[in-house]
Amino acid sequence: MRTYKMIGLNILIDYKFDTFYTGNIEAYLTLDKPEYFIYTHLVDSIDMPKLPLKNKTDKRTFYENETYEYVVYHNQKEEPLTLIQRRKDYKEYHIYLNQLTQAPLDGIEYTIHQMVFMEIAVEKGFTPIHSSAFTYHKKAYLISAPSGVGKTTLSKRMAKLYGSDIINDDKPLLKIVNDEIFVYSSPFSGKEAKNQNTIYPLGSIIFLEQSLRNEFRVLSNNEAINHLLKNTFRPDKKDLWENSITVKNKLIEDNKIVLYQCVNDNSSGVALKEYLDKWENKK
Amino acid sequence: MKIKEGFIVKEIAGKNVVVTTGDEALNFNMIMHLNSSAKLLFETLKDGSTEEQLIQLLMDTYDVDLEVATRDVRGFIQVLTDKNIL
Numbered sequence: 001m002r003t004y005k006m007i008g009l010n011i012l013i014d015y016k017f018d019t020f021y022t023g024n025i026e027a028y029l030t031l032d033k034p035e036y037f038i039y040t041h042l043v044d045s046i047d048m049p050k051l052p053l054k055n056k057t058d059k060r061t062f063y064e065n066e067t068y069e070y071v072v073y074h075n076q077k078e079e080p081l082t083l084i085q086r087r088k089d090y091k092e093y094h095i096y097l098n099q100l101t102q103a104p105l106d107g108i109e110y111t112i113h114q115m116v117f118m119e120i121a122v123e124k125g126f127t128p129i130h131s132s133a134f135t136y137h138k139k140a141y142l143i144s145a146p147s148g149v150g151k152t153t154l155s156k157r158m159a160k161l162y163g164s165d166i167i168n169d170d171k172p173l174l175k176i177v178n179d180e181i182f183v184y185s186s187p188f189s190g191k192e193a194k195n196q197n198t199i200y201p202l203g204s205i206i207f208l209e210q211s212l213r214n215e216f217r218v219l220s221n222n223e224a225i226n227h228l229l230k231n232t233f234r235p236d237k238k239d240l241w242e243n244s245i246t247v248k249n250k251l252i253e254d255n256k257i258v259l260y261q262c263v264n265d266n267s268s269g270v271a272l273k274e275y276l277d278k279w280e281n282k283k
Numbered sequence: 284m285k286i287k288e289g290f291i292v293k294e295i296a297g298k299n300v301v302v303t304t305g306d307e308a309l310n311f312n313m314i315m316h317l318n319s320s321a322k323l324l325f326e327t328l329k330d331g332s333t334e335e336q337l338i339q340l341l342m343d344t345y346d347v348d349l350e351v352a353t354r355d356v357r358g359f360i361q362v363l364t365d366k367n368i369l
Contacts, residue, residue: 221296222316229300229314238291238304245295252296 004028006197007121007173007184011036013113017106025187027197037092038116040109042099046080048072064088075101082112090123114188118171118233122240126173126184127247128233131205133172133183134164136276139203140183142172143260144231149208150264157269167196174202174247181250204256204279206272207231211261214271224257284360285331290368292317292325301325301368313366320345324359328369334360 001014005028012034015021049070051063063070073082083096093116099105118128131144132151136158143151151169158164168185175182181202207219207227219227228248235241251257260275262268289305299322301315317325323344324337332340334356341352363369 221298225295225298225300225316226314228295229302234302236304241291241293241302241304245293248295 003030003032003034004187005030005032006117006186007124007126007175009036009120009124010034011038011117011120014039015109015113016040016042017109019106020110021187024189028187035091036120038113039092039094040113041094041096042105043096044098044100046072046083046096046098048080049083049085082108084112084116086116086119090120110188114171117186117188121173121186122233122235122244125243126175127244128171128173129205129228130171130231132166132170133168133185133200134158134166135200136162136164136203136273137280138200140167140172140200141203141276142183142205143208144205144227145208146230149210150262151208153264154208154262154268154272157266158272161266161269162273165196167198167200174251176247176250181247181254181256202256203276204258205251206258206260209259209261210264212263214262214268215260216275217259217261218255219257219259221252223259224252227257227259228252284328284333284369286325286328286363287368292322315366315368320355321359324356325363328363 001012003010003012004025010030010032049063049072051065051070053061054064055062059074061072061074067087069086069088071084072080075081079101081098081102085094085096095109095112095116097105097108102108121128129142129144131142132155133140133142134155143154145151155164155166155169159166167183168189170189171186173184173186175184183200183202185196185198225248228251232244235244260272262271289303290301291304292299293302299317301317320341323340327337327340337356338349338352341347341355342349360369
């Protein structure tokens, strides 16, 4: 079991499958003492918490005691597949995966680790945003949109045409430091598994839509709020909302958001570069 | 009538938006904006209120007549009911 320094936190991750980690997580290795612990246990059956049911949704049941919260994921027959046991201070997670009743276990483990990591990050004041982050002139630009719209394709175009680095292809994290918004990467970087252990100042967030021509548009505040709420992690605790809103306010106040309606060919990369050059000159 | 536990109003970039906390965060996936009168009604409904009280509140605060206040309150209550917030 090894410890990784991610977003400035030393996190021990005990993963059982290296499919999504190899070549992706090594850049984060540290010899520092872990402060957070994520353990995976492969089991043949899930021992349900012997506690009163706290809440229930279609696929999940929730339990808690003084120290831990428990979430059990079920299949359609209500058979338990996975149990996540979380210490209430977020510092220790035990993930029990039923290895007989679900597949592929490597993907499931990685997805749950990502979810757990994002939970820790939000608790520490980070805002994960569903986007593909690339560098341009020493800043990070985030292309955000629902899956399938073309975030990765456009990031790849910027890499191919202009030598940009893709620093995270799924969920980079935002944090305000000294009144400036920074973009942090993590090993959790989506199916393309492109990420670097880096921190860059944010250039802007580009919300992407497919179109018949390349066009940029400044969003109204209401539109910007809708895009941000749709594409950022929504906290489930009142106090965590405050930080999330501070980041959103700053993004809107600093004009860090634009809508890009574009075609699916190389011209979209060329037009984006021209826009970023103009945008940087304006600043 | 009362707003369900877990729904709160937050101001983002000068706009009022309903967000969720706790168990409701698991189930509610919509985005709801409120203008100033809707925010007043929402905040009043957090502590519980009747339709008549809300109508009176709108008439007192915004100097609107009974017909307009009644239409607005009923419309807003319908929206909250449809979204399972009330």
